[in-house]
Amino acid sequence: MFNAILLASDGSNHALRATDKAILLAKHNPDAVITIVYIVDSSKSKSDVLHHSNPIEIDQRRKEKLLLTEQKIKKASIAYEVKILHGEPGPAIVKYANGNNIDICVIGSRGLNSLQEMVLGSVSHKVAKRANCPVMIVK
Amino acid sequence: MNIESIKQNWFGNVKGDVLAGMVVALALIPEAIAFSIIAGVDPMVGLYASFCIAVIISFVGGRPAMISAATGAMALLMVTLVADYGLQYLLAATILTGIIQIVMGYLKIAKFMKFVPRSVMIGFVNALAILIFMAQLEHFVGESWQMYAMVGGALVVIYLLPKLTKIVPSPLVAIIVITIVAIYTGSEVRTVGDMGELTQALPIFLIPSIPLTLETLMIIFPVSLALAIVGLLESFLTAQIVDDMTDTESNKNKEAKGQGAANIVTGFFGGMAGCAMIGQSVINVKSGGNGRLSTLTAGVFLMILILVFNDLLVQIPMAALVGVMIMVSIGTFDWSSLTTIHLMPKSDAVVMIVTVVTVVWTHDLSKGVFAGIILSAIFFAAKISKVDVKSIMVEGGKKKIYHVHGQLFFASVTDFVNCFDFKEDIDMIDLDLKNAHLWDDSAVGAIDKIVLKYKENGTIVHVLGLNEDSSTLIKKRAVYNKENVKIANH
Numbered sequence: 272m273f274n275a276i277l278l279a280s281d282g283s284n285h286a287l288r289a290t291d292k293a294i295l296l297a298k299h300n301p302d303a304v305i306t307i308v309y310i311v312d313s314s315k316s317k318s319d320v321l322h323h324s325n326p327i328e329i330d331q332r333r334k335e336k337l338l339l340t341e342q343k344i345k346k347a348s349i350a351y352e353v354k355i356l357h358g359e360p361g362p363a364i365v366k367y368a369n370g371n372n373i374d375i376c377v378i379g380s381r382g383l384n385s386l387q388e389m390v391l392g393s394v395s396h397k398v399a400k401r402a403n404c405p406v407m408i409v410k
Numbered sequence: 411m412n413i414e415s416i417k418q419n420w421f422g423n424v425k426g427d428v429l430a431g432m433v434v435a436l437a438l439i440p441e442a443i444a445f446s447i448i449a450g451v452d453p454m455v456g457l458y459a460s461f462c463i464a465v466i467i468s469f470v471g472g473r474p475a476m477i478s479a480a481t482g483a484m485a486l487l488m489v490t491l492v493a494d495y496g497l498q499y500l501l502a503a504t505i506l507t508g509i510i511q512i513v514m515g516y517l518k519i520a521k522f523m524k525f526v527p528r529s530v531m532i533g534f535v536n537a538l539a540i541l542i543f544m545a546q547l548e549h550f551v552g553e554s555w556q557m558y559a560m561v562g563g564a565l566v567v568i569y570l571l572p573k574l575t576k577i578v579p580s581p582l583v584a585i586i587v588i589t590i591v592a593i594y595t596g597s598e599v600r601t602v603g604d605m606g607e608l609t610q611a612l613p614i615f616l617i618p619s620i621p622l623t624l625e626t627l628m629i630i631f632p633v634s635l636a637l638a639i640v641g642l643l644e645s646f647l648t649a650q651i652v653d654d655m656t657d658t659e660s661n662k663n664k665e666a667k668g669q670g671a672a673n674i675v676t677g678f679f680g681g682m683a684g685c686a687m688i689g690q691s692v693i694n695v696k697s698g699g700n701g702r703l704s705t706l707t708a709g710v711f712l713m714i715l716i717l718v719f720n721d722l723l724v725q726i727p728m729a730a731l732v733g734v735m736i737m738v739s740i741g742t743f744d745w746s747s748l749t750t751i752h753l754m755p756k757s758d759a760v761v762m763i764v765t766v767v768t769v770v771w772t773h774d775l776s777k778g779v780f781a782g783i784i785l786s787a788i789f790f791a792a793k794i795s796k797v798d799v800k801s802i803m804v805e806g807g808k809k810k811i812y813h814v815h816g817q818l819f820f821a822s823v824t825d826f827v828n829c830f831d832f833k834e835d836i837d838m839i840d841l842d843l844k845n846a847h848l849w850d851d852s853a854v855g856a857i858d859k860i861v862l863k864y865k866e867n868g869t870i871v872h873v874l875g876l877n878e879d880s881s882t883l884i885k886k887r888a889v890y891n892k893e894n895v896k897i898a899n900h
Contacts (some may be wrong), residue, residue, distance in 0.1 A: 313692045316655045318746050320647070321535065324528050329654065357657050359696070 273297070273374040275338050276305045279364050279398070282336035284378030289409040293377040294347045296407075305344055305351040309337055309368060310360040330355070361397030368402045378405045419474050423701045427475075430699030431707025434477055434690055438464075439577040440688070440734045442480045443723070445600055446730070448545045449485040449682055450492040450759075451500065452606035453723070456480040456718050458613040459504075459681030464709030465687065467671040473649040474702045475656065477690040478672060479709075482542045482738065482774055483644050484637055484683050485654030489507050491633045499630055501618040504677035506634035509674040511642060511670030520662030523646050529758040530782035531647060532747045535688075537778055539743035540770055546732045549600075556597050557729050564588050564733025574701035579693065580733045589722070596797075602731065610720040612713070613679040632679030636776035638670075641685035645669050648686035655695045689741055723730025757789040795822035797846070808839040814846040818853035827856050832863040840865060844875030854887040861890035 278293040280286040297303035311319070311333065323329045333355055344351045356363045368376050378395045399406040436462050446456030460479035467478045492500050550557060563899065567584035592599055620626050649660050665686075673683050694704050716723070751759050761782050769778030797816035804811060818826060841860065848854060863873040876884060884891075 311654070313655055313696055317482055317651050317688065317692065318744060320651045320654050321532055324524065324530055326654070357655055381595070 272302065272401075274300065274302045274304065275372055275374045277364070277368050277373045277376045278305050278307050278340070279360075279376065279394070280292040280307050280309055280340045281381050282309075282338075282340065283379065285409070287339060287343070289379040289407075290343050290376050292407060294344060294349060294374065294410045296302060296377065297349045298347060303349060306351055306371075306373070307337055307340055307344070307353045307354065308364060309333060309355050310363050311355060311357050312359055316357065338393055345358060346355065360394040361401075364394070364398050365401045368398070368404055373402075373404050374387055377406055378408055380408050380410050414477075419702050421701070421703065423699075423705060426698035427701045427703035428707050430694050430697035431704040432711050433697045434694045434699070434704070434708040435711035435715060437690060438477075438479055438581045438708060439715060439723070440581055440585055440726075440731055441482075441687075441738065442712075443489055444478045444731045444735045444738075445485040446682070447602075447605050447728075448482060449488040450499070451488075451497055451682060452681035453602055453608050454606070455497065455500075455680060455682050456485075457608075457712070458679055459676050459684050461709050461713045461716075462613065462676040462679050462681050463672040463684045464705055466675050466763070467668050468702045468705035468709065470664075470671050471668035471702075471705070472661035472666075473652055473686075474660070475691070475694055475700045475704050476645075476648055476652045476660075476665075476686050477694050477705055477708055478645065478669065478686045479690065480682055480684045481641075481644065481687050482545075482735075482742075483538050483640050484685055486538075486541050486545070486773060487633060487636050487640060488682060488773065489773070493768065496587060498618045498620050499600060499626070500619045500682060501616075501625065501677045501680065503630040503634045503637065504681065504683040505618070505674050506677075507637040507683045508640065508670040508673030508675075508677060510634055511673060512667050512866060514638065514642060515663050515666030516669060518663050519642060519666050520646065520783070523643075523662070526643065526779070526783060527758070527761060527786045529754070529786065530765050530779055531643075531763040532744050533762040533769070533782055534643065534775060534779060535647075535742055535744050536747060536762070537766045537769030538775060539739040540766065541773065541775075542735055544770075545740040546735050548664055549713070549728050550731050553599065558597055560588050560592065560597075560599060560727055560729030561733045561736070563591070564730045565736060568733060568737045569601055581737060584733055585726055585730045589726050590648050590845055591737070591748050592727040592729075593725060600728045601724060602726045602728065607729065608716075608720060608724050610717060611616070612717075613681065615678055616680060618679065636774060637683045639779070640775045641673070641683065642666055644688070646685035648663055648688045648691050651852075652691050655692070656700055689738060691734065742900075757786070757793070761786045761789065762825055795819070795825070797822050797826045797829075799826065808836060809840070810836050811840040811842060813842045813844075816845075817847050817849060818856060819849035820852040823852045823856040827859060830860055830863075831859075833868055834869075836869055839869055839871045841871055841873045842875050843873060843880065844877075846880070847877060848880035848883050850883075854883055857884065858888055858890045865890075 273296050276293050276297055278290060293305050297305055319329050323332060337353060356367060376398055378398055380395055395408045399408060433674060442456040442460040443453040446453045463478045489498055491503060564584040567587055568580045571580035571583055646662055647663055649665055653660055669685060765778045765782035766784050767780040769775050794817050797814065797818065800813045802811045857873060864871045
């Protein structure tokens, strides 16, 4: 059984589709907990700090992005938690998954920024390559 | 601070800190040289500054893993002083900047940061980016096509190399490649050596040779004050970004004092004033640095590089540095502010634009910041000066209740008083101030005027629902409740 499910989300539509699959995995398992992981990379850090006056507001804005994701999981009455991690998306997800006994990572095939993907390579591939657990890439 | 936390701050991440520090040192060289050229001093001045500031701040700064060195924002403020009075005055101004920053640190300047609106900070970084870019344009004047080709080549390396590898900083590779090309082709483009002297020596302690007179102070003080403010503003912003990136907190007032100490030492060792750098700090954290050792390594390794590679540094073509500076300005500019400007509140957008225009116009970041702060204060006052007055007729038209919502102060009273028609034919008025706040004499005056004007007309006004502050003010200053007073004719 997949009990500890990591769902990587940036609030995009791709991430929402991944959310549906994560719910599917958790649905008939009362022990399942979904950990929604939101990654803040350096450029996001920079612009978030520049555009918001204090850490409370920044935190709030970031959690707002995950509102739809949270609602979906809540509606399916599955236990979940939200983790905001700092760093490069790929390595940060891998590090968290490998360090927290995650049973499966669920991740959208593509994030918000296709230009970034072209330059940096896709996050989902990095995770698939380096995570110790099964990884589900949702198309 | 106990031994344990000192140990953690210094040696909690030795490998990561040393490696990141070395990457930063490599990335600092071109910037330190280029910022010296912007300021109009020898490249050595910026390099010494970057060494001194990084080393000192690693011990006394409030934000571990933040990188401070010679910066563009500071260099831009020095241009006129250097051109008119020369290097010695700049060194004196640098020391004075440090003293001002230490004083500000003791006065807990960090808490005033919250009064600098975000739109001003966005304007600040955008204006900085524009100024750095504009400062590069003069290097193209009178140059051949080779200059353009080399700048283009440098930019291609800078932006394409990270796709292949991110181990070495791409700006450094760009500089090496362009330098090799320039030497190999025997191109006649200008080099760093043409812009000033680069000595192969450690900085030495010197007291700036300036006349210690009031006149000197009058010359350097305005510059130092601007440097101190801009330096702290950028340092605090950088500290907030590093705080967020590392998910930790930092002591901003300690950072202010640290910046001051670093600038004082730098001034005595022949360096120009500097501050924290957003770009370099981000590079440091991304490369794995999170302790004080990373900043120290950056400074020390930078000095080693200067001493070892001195002969090569003078051969770097200006074209390569211009390429790096264009990258710096692109990286500094907040591009999201362009794409979201139509979503911003209009007043925020105006404040941002005014900040940028003021800076570009005056070439002085501190003036832009002041213009932005003052303008946003006015906008704020205008926004909260909207007072909402609603009235209800009761008791068959004999009595009226006015509900007042909002802040009563000098900017809002005129509109507030105009909400009342003193000629209306009623016996009694209840002025409900439960949801209002009286802030100053103008507010009290307005209440006086309303009560007494109605009184002239035979209408009795009851002032109700005053909160504590407002009623204290009324007790002290109001006249309407005293006997036999009439409104003055004004």
